Amino acid sequence: MALLETRGLTKEFGGLTALDDVDIDVEEGELVSLIGPNGAGKSTLINTITGRLPPTEGQVSYAGTELVGMKPFEIAQLGVGRSFQTASILPELTVRENVQVASFAAEHGSFRVNFFRRRDSFDEVQSRTNDILDTIGLDSKARMEAGSLPYGDKRRLEVAIGLATDPDLLFMDEPTAGMSPTETQMTVNLIHDLLADWGMTIFLVEHDMDIVFDVSDRIFTLHQGRLIAQGTPEEIRENPAVREAYLGGGEQ
Numbered sequence: 439m440a441l442l443e444t445r446g447l448t449k450e451f452g453g454l455t456a457l458d459d460v461d462i463d464v465e466e467g468e469l470v471s472l473i474g475p476n477g478a479g480k481s482t483l484i485n486t487i488t489g490r491l492p493p494t495e496g497q498v499s500y501a502g503t504e505l506v507g508m509k510p511f512e513i514a515q516l517g518v519g520r521s522f523q524t525a526s527i528l529p530e531l532t533v534r535e536n537v538q539v540a541s542f543a544a545e546h547g548s549f550r551v552n553f554f555r556r557r558d559s560f561d562e563v564q565s566r567t568n569d570i571l572d573t574i575g576l577d578s579k580a581r582m583e584a585g586s587l588p589y590g591d592k593r594r595l596e597v598a599i600g601l602a603t604d605p606d607l608l609f610m611d612e613p614t615a616g617m618s619p620t621e622t623q624m625t626v627n628l629i630h631d632l633l634a635d636w637g638m639t640i641f642l643v644e645h646d647m648d649i650v651f652d653v654s655d656r657i658f659t660l661h662q663g664r665l666i667a668q669g670t671p672e673e674i675r676e677n678p679a680v681r682e683a684y685l686g687g688g689e690q
């Protein structure tokens with residue numbers, strides 16, 4: 439059984455089918471990327487998996503648990519995290535406080551606490567926060583107000599907030615968008631570290647094809663809501679349907 443499975447996942451907005459009967463499997467420890475031209479349905483797929491949007495039809499299972507119908511925080515408590523451009527950085531709090539808040543919110547968002555994932559104490563949250571800040575390279579800026587961080591650091595803080603929920607599966611939405619080449623390289627290194635040292639499974643949405651082809655074990659390609667291809671970077675690079683989707687969409 440795969441760690442994450444979607445079956446027949448479909449989302450309609452009025453007359454528009456944004457996701458059309460999508461079946462994907464993600465194995466534990468994999469790094470998979472989701473690509474597709476603008477409007478292909480990438481955000482919709484992630485939002486239906488993580489509980490932000492109810493699918494019109496279909497199932498999502500994570501480690502054997504059906505996620506459809508669960509609330510986002512319940513899904514987070516199962517070990518599904520997300521690091522998103524729209525993640526809620528609280529600008530007036532420090533970098534450290536942002537990570538702590540996310541960590542506590544993930545743990546105490548519900549009275550139905552999952553005892554197997556419960557952290558024992560405040561100390562454990564502190565120690566995890568230190569690990570995260572260290573891994574992300576924000577330890578020297580831990581006391582800074584989040585709102586005053588430069589852009590690249592804000593993006594990294596979003597990843598830190600995603601990690602604070604203690605995920606086994608982390609969704610990353612365009613983690614390098616708007617970053618300088620140096621910041622981009624740091625982020626790619628971070629992704630490698632998360633896979634190697636944290637044993638995480640990563641689901642990446644990324645427009646930068648160099649990064650996608652560099653880091654991915656497998657790539658899913660969406661076009662007009664349909665999964666048109668899946669395979670290794672080599673297979674996707676050679677896939678005529680993928681080339682057609684991108685050329686037809688006017689993108690590289």
Ligand SMILES: Nc1ncnc2c1ncn2[C@@H]1O[C@H](COP(=O)(O)OP(=O)(O)OP(=O)(O)O)[C@@H](O)[C@H]1O
Nearest residue numbers: 451454455456474475476477478479480481482483
């Ligand atoms: N809340 C919504 N209401 C109506 N239509 C929506 C809504 N969200 C998305 N759509 C439509 O669904 C389709 C898929 O959108 P989605 O944002 O999932 O694509 P995407 O692949 O993430 O695009 P991008 O790469 O531009 O972020 C688009 O046609 C979009 O206009």
